[in-house]
Amino acid sequence: MLVALLVGAVAASCLGLEPPPSPATSPLRGTPSAAATAARTAGELVVALPADPEGFIPGAADDATALLTDLLYDPLYRLDTALLPRPALASALPEVSGDGLTWTVPVRTGASSHAGSPLTAADAAFTLRLAASGACPFERELCAAVATSLRGASAPQPGRLVIILREPWAPFLTLVLGTLPVISEAALTDAVEELSAAAVGLDPQELRDRIDRITAETNAERCLVAAPPGGCRLADHAEELEAVLSEAGVPVPLAERFAGGDGAIDTEGHAAASLVAVADLAGTLSSQGIDALAAVVPLVDVQRRPIGGGPFRLASYEAGTSLELLRHEGHVPEPASLERIRLVVLRDPAVAATALRAGDVDWVLRLTPQQVTGLTTAPTIRVAAHPEPLVWSIIFNVRPGRVYADAVTRQAFTLCIDRRAAAAAMAGAHPLLAVAETVEGSWAAADAPPAAEPDPDAARALLEGAGWQAGSDGIFARGATRLSSEVAVRAGRTDLLVAIRAAADQLRQCGIELDVREAELPTEVLLEQLRWPNEFETLLMARPLSIDPALDLAAFEGRHVTSAEDPIAVNAGGHASPQLDALLTEARRVLAPADRAGLYGQALALMAADPPSWPIWYEAAHSAISERVVTPNGEGIDLGAGRYAWDLWSWQLAVGQGR
DSSP states (O other), X not given: OHHHHHHHXXXXXXXXXXXXXXXXXXXXXXXXXXXXXXXXXXXXXXXXESSOOSOSSBTBOSHHHHHHHHHHOOOSEEEOTTOOEEESSBSSOOEEOTTSOEEEEEBOSSOBOTTSSBOOHHHHHHHHHHHHSTTOOSOHHHHXXXXXXXXXXXXXXXXXXXXXXXXOOTTHIIIIITTOOOOOHHHHHHHHHHHHHHTTTOOHHHHHHHHHHHHHHHXXXXXXXXXXXXXXXXXXXXXXXXXXXXXXXXXXXXXXXXXXXXXXXXXXXHHHHHHHXXXXXXXXXXXXXXXXXXXXXXXXXXXXXXXXXXXXXXXXXXXXXXXXXXXXXTOSXXXXXXXXXXXXXXXXXXXXXXXXXXXXXXXXXXXXXXXXXXXXXXXXXXXXXXXXXXXXXXXXXXXXXXXXXXXXXXXXXXXXXXXXXXXXXXXXXXXXXXXXXXXXXXXXXXXXXXOXXXXXHHHHHHHHHTTOEXXXXXXXXXXXXXXXXXXXXXXXXXXXXXXHHHHHHHHHHXXXXXXXXXXXXXXXXXXXXXXXXXXXXXXXXXXXXXXXXXXXXXXXXXXXXXXXXXXXXXXXXXXXXXXXXXXXXXXXXXXXXXXXXXXXXXXXXXXXXXXXXXXXXXXXXXXXXXXXXXOTTSXXXXXTSTTTTXXXXXXXXXXXXXX
């Protein structure tokens, strides 16, 4: 239970920046807040957030945190809409030694942190060491990438960063240097010294004992009843946890940050955040050197003691209401075009849409399809869907003896379905069609072959040529094997159920049977099928995608096939192709993006001819923005790309438009 609580609340650790507003002034629902309708300042962008950010350091997956941390911190490179690295704190791409192990990164001079100290290559090397620590405070994928690949990092000069890798690994550029927020070593060192002085009387072992005791109490057998007694909920221990944090001078997490759509506080989530903060405090007090510095990062009050140097600094935060960001004049290569950004919390998307129409906000980060429909006719508002890094795919089990062991059957499957027609059955939804198992618009798919157009006649011809014959029920069979399988869809996902059933109807017209069933517990069903011995023929699943194709396509490599020895490996379908494996291996070693794109193009062509899966569509998110927000060229913002806000610091407000 403790692990689950820590995973759910780790990004929500202690930040308390200002006293929270009273409930009467915390607009969680209803009409636009005073923060949203406040008098506009010249050069001010107002953004509607669907919720408070879960944290103030990169790593959380929510939209609010991703936007906020992108503004508070700079990485060495920023990834553009095609996920190509563009120099940020770095001034050019790395120079790489012939053996691929030594990377030299030129770092811009003249940058400063929000605290005023210089931000140099030494801070970049320091941040890499933070990420390599066992107490790495960043996102899990980033921490793992650094821990497994980094041998060392140093800064022999203020403008020169030298990185030593354990082995040549091209994804280090995107997965690490394109996402790692450079943190000021001086600011973080001051924060640790301050905390250590305030918490001098606390024993880290006693703090761990408290955590163990609370965990044991909340998991006790007496708690496994419909109405558990006192002490069985984390919220029952909130006062004790908050007292520990206060004694150490660590701000207690603000309750308003855990308000739901109805304004009610999630007391369990709030207490879980306090538990995480106490764990971080114990880790800081019991550690030394880089581990202590890494453990303290989630506890830092980033308004009073900022540790970043991004294009904007945090000026104020009222939980449940708004955040004020001011332009950082020490940003390189130049300060942001906007003077300030106001992020207002509007949990109700209808309220956010109304505020956008009225000109009280300029940009709504996330809308429901219903609000999108109402905004499409507004002449001064741009509305669009953009792909999330999550693709819905059907995974084939290609092991010998399985229905889809033969590549011909899988090719026929993909030729039978018109994805657009199937998606059209999803009332109110706007899925974005996928043609590869990579992020939409990624440079890695630039050389990939186009998706084959639906051709049921060609599909039937392929099957007949391979010895399949249509039975009395119209379904193809070969010997005792019928071309039949099933997929499970979670009960309640009506949109998905309708679309997959529409696809199943198309397959039946081809002579292929796909039984679509609703499952009350799809997660349990999915986990069982993903484990060896993988008792499935076809598997519908949502696959999270990475910013680098190496991680996405590893799920189809022979070395990751599930087996009795490795029952939870990522390649549940059993696809193994030496030719594909060789291309993917080379693409991890070659550093030039153009060369990598060529290799991935060949790999995706192989996967089209011998498909291990059939990507259907990307999960879509909807945003809306005022026409007054423009690029440096004066063009409107294109909301259709997954990373359309990658260069937000360069956006401008058109003169004479709107408020």
